[in-house]
Amino acid sequence: MKIGFIGLGNMGAPMALNLLKAGHTVNVFDLSAEAVKSLVDAGAHAADSAKAAVADVECVVTMLPAAAHVRSVLTAEDGVLAGIPKGVTIIDSSTIDPATVKACAEIATKHGNTFVDAPVSGGTGGAAAGTLTFMVGGSAASYEHVKPVLSAMGKNIVHCGDTGTGQVAKICNNLVLGITMAGVAEAMSLGEALGIDPKVLGSIINTSTGRCWSSDTYNPFPGLIETAPSSRGYTGGFGTDLMLKDLGLATDAAKFARQPVYLGALAQQLYQTMSTQGAGRLDFSAVIKLYRKDRDAG
Template sequence: NAGTLAFIGIGNMGSRMANNLVKKGETVRVFDLTPANAKSVPGAQVCNNQEEAVKDASVIITMLPNGDIVKDTVLGTNGILKHASKGSLLIDCSTIQPQVAQEVSKATYSAGFKFLDAPVSGGVTGAEAGTLTFMVGGDKQVLNSADPILMKMGANVLHCGDSGAGQIAKLCNNLILAITMIGTCEGMNLGIKMGLDPKTLASIINVSTGRSWSSQTYNPVPGLIEKIPPSNDYKGGFAVNLVAKDLGLAEGVALLCNAPVPLTAAAHQIYRALSCNGYGNKDFASVYQFLKGN
């Protein structure tokens, strides 16, 4: 195993990822601003602050809400670079702006550390099962050294290119995910309102051209698939606020290269509207509930 690992950000994703590292024999120290979250990983050493978690760790993984928090956590006045051992590797698995990943990478290497951006796809179900896809930006050799650790949390580790490239790939994936989820919610809601049986409609779509991850693995209609957030009052899962964040980030990247992203913009506004109507912390499949009404 890889020596002591530090894991910062033990939320919906981080708790499950850290849990797989522990289960697969790694020594893991965890820290989260919310102490109850930090205590959610059996077998991990719970730390009271970031300094305690990262001290002497050979690899430090962050899974945090956004770019500002990642930047502050790594480069801030009391950040990781102030307390970690020189030469250690930082792997940021959060979804953030590619430009911020590049900035943090540059500062990290300048200070004598290594850095990879390694955002993930697969949601909480993939995090739980250890089947995440890691989209990695940064030095290929550094990635080779990190591969055994990432493979304890995922099934695919893909090198996307230089620093920031993992984030670009992730944002492209997520805009497609958000758009297909909204489309699936729209189609399922229309069919059900017109009297179709939800199970029948889903089974038709899933052997037809409307099929997607959203229809097949994460169908937004409650009760169709067990043990996913739509069947648990849209609790847990991929929060509406985070999807809205990712769509905003994708629009920001589109501005850098003048790529038109019309459906990304529409999906962004739909998720913002959900957020303003009390759905912010619900799973992103709750677009179905929003469209359906009461």
């Protein structure tokens, strides 16, 4: 298939690469010439605008930092809608708010195109390995249509419902994640202060009702899980600033939906404090440092 790919950042570049590996023809566009060159070396065709990249494609994938970029790439003079043939589907894998998704979908529909939200989880590791999870929002037909393309980049392609629900699923999952991570950090630090061996505490929680991914797979206490960022100085992994962005999307969506999010709003302040104190690029499990100030927190 001939695919236009816009946005070759830490996530987009390996995703586009996997499309190439799967045998697709890929036109790429990014503001970074370096990023483009790297893909061209792997067999992609460079375009000098989003418009040019989508001129003759059967499908478009966008992977951008925030809602403003998605909106602009879509509607700018040299943007996607200016160049795309009618009937072609646009898959946006950025993580943005559901309201922007719906607005973009309306604009695309007027133009004769379908806009599908398909945010991912799995991080840069999953992007490179082609094992991402895609949470797809769109009609059943759209889902069937985009599934083969997404399957070249991910392992689980989940249909979440109508347009926007892909983002809702991602936001709600990460809301739970941000809360559980800070909760586990709180409990592990309390246990340590009260004199229990953190390894023992971790293993009890992991076989009890406190069990969660933040405890059994990604425990923030250093040394408990060898493969977790907490065991390598909180490097790599999912950055605090990214968690902060997702909790911002969650509390914004809650404001829009007129829903209270007590723990989410508080967790957002904790990650904000970490970020303000200069730890924005550390893995988000470094939030445990807020609770273990005077100790060697790894």
